[in-house]
Amino acid sequence: MAERYFYKDLLPFGAMVTMEVINVALNTLFKAASMRGMSYHVFVVYSYAVAAILLLPAPFISRRSRVLPPLSFSVMCKIGLLGLIGCTSQIVGYTGISYSSPTLSSAISNLVPAFTFLFAVIFRMEKVAIKSSSTQAKVLGTIVSITGAFIVTLYKGPPIIILQRSLSLNQPTNNILRSVDRNWAIGGLLLTVEYTLVPLWYIVQVQIMKEYPNELTVVFFYNLCVSTMAAVVGVITETKASVWKIGLNTALASILCSGIFGSILNLAVHTHMLHLKGAVYVAMFKPLSIAIAVVLGVMFLGDTLHLGSVIGATVISIGFYTVMWGKATEEVDDVPRQEPPTTENAPLLQSYKTKWSEKTMDGTV
Template identity: 75%
Template sequence: MAIRHWYKDLVPFGAMVIMECVNVALNTLFKAATLKGMSYHVFVVYAYAVAAFVLLPAPFISQRSRVLPPLSLPILCKIGLLGLIGSSSQIMGYTGISYSSPTLSSAISNLVPAFTFLLAIIFRMEKVAVRSSSSQAKILGTLVSISGAFIVTLYLGPPIIIAHRPSLSFHQQINTLKSLDQSWAIGGLLLIAEYILVPLWYIVQVQIMKVYPDELTVVFYYNLCVSIVAAVVGVISENNANAWKIGLDISLASILCSGFFGSCLNIAVHTYVLRIRGAVYVAMFKPLSIVIAVAMGVVFLGDTLYLGSLIGATVISIGFYTVMWGKATEEVVEDVTSHQTPTTQNVPLLQCYKTDQS
């Protein structure tokens, strides 16, 4: 009994808390590297190349240990589309972090369930019953989350925790705050665009898993594809050849850590917890990243915490939990009233929700 409690409760809980800390730490490390001059285009190329190199044995191991269908041209095209969506999402996301902060990224990431619900309705993968309490909760949570995103993006507000910048004069600090308003809004809009693309990534991923059910092989080709697409974009966008040279500094540490811990370990841990406890349990830990990001940003980056970020993050978290409560209620009702085999028509897209993109 004690072993079962340890396996079902303590290990998933500890794993999720650790991974939220790791994900925020990777964003904080990336922000610190960009402050030292690292290009986010170069970062995406190298980080996903590292992940692809780590997963290089996966296709050979999978083919020997499992009976899998051949990698046909349609499957490769879908993986290519997945890579195109993923590379666009990552470039927008890391650009948004460079303009704003990991705290804002963690706050806006809670919009994923809301955007997933909207796209599920558009693609007719989610049925909405106006009189159903679960549907009402998901609609209300979506509206609340989106309103919170507007708050956290457009309203900076007065500082709550002021970063210590002794080298700046009073007028320089005022000018810094004025420029921060504009960059904060640009970063917020880019992060919103990133988390609109994430549900599209889920849709394509689900379609690939139906015809080629091997996660590690798909992730390997996905990382390889993202690295290639990002390299093409980077060569066009990054004119400075010296930007592609990485020394033995924080930039190299950020690339290696993101490639291994972000794209490899993160997927393994979340797949394990999803199998043990389900998607709702995994999603419940997402707002925890806001608190971790605030603490790391203030301590390690010298970020200033603003009232707008606190209010917006709170509103988004309320909307997030409202959507997840509606989803949990819907799953309970489905378990009680139906024992039929799930199909693509009666399994909502939100069931495929995962907290972090590889």
């Protein structure tokens, strides 16, 4: 029982929390590289290309390790659709981060549970029972999380922590804040588009895993599709050859870390969790990223921590745990209950009683 709880509940929970920490750390590293002039188009092409190269043996290893269904044309078309959604969301998302900050990205990412729940209901992947306490908890928790995201975005409040210039990557903190204020609306709009596409990515990924249940092979072809599509867009938008040259600097570190920990590890874990727990469960962990982003932004980007971020993160956490409670309650309710045995299930006992009575009447006992 304890082992089943570990693999079914505790391990997925720890894995998803770890992935959110990695995601925010990668966004923070990307922001640092973009502040030094790295193009987000080039970043997407290179990071996904690194992942595709490292995963190149995956399809051959997977075919030899276990029996898998054929990689049909239908599955490849769905992977292509997944790549189109992922490429669009990545380019739009990283553009939004370059205009704003990882903290705003993490705040708006709290729209993902709401949209995922909505899309899951539309595609009949999630049960809805209005009178059920689990459904009410998920709906209420989603609303609370979105409210917290609005608080973080719309209310800054007085500053709580202001770091010195030495911790802000050699960039004046006031200039960073002025730049963020000037481009806040553009970044927020682009990030909203990204986190509207993410739930669609979850839905399509779940359908793919039902037809072809091998995470590494799917992730390999996905990375290949995203890198190819992003390269086509990048060649059109980035015409200067100097933009595509990467030196031994923050940009290279961001590309390698994103390719290894983001495009491989993160995608593999998310794909497995989508197959194991479903789209809504994966989306529920997005609210945690805001608190992580605030801490990393203050520590490594020299962002100023405001009261609104603290209040918003607290509200988001309350909403997150409310949704978690609803999901846990739903899973408990779905476990079939054992019914007590009836007389129809015990014909041997009844036969034994009959024979005992006959022997007693004959005096043989």
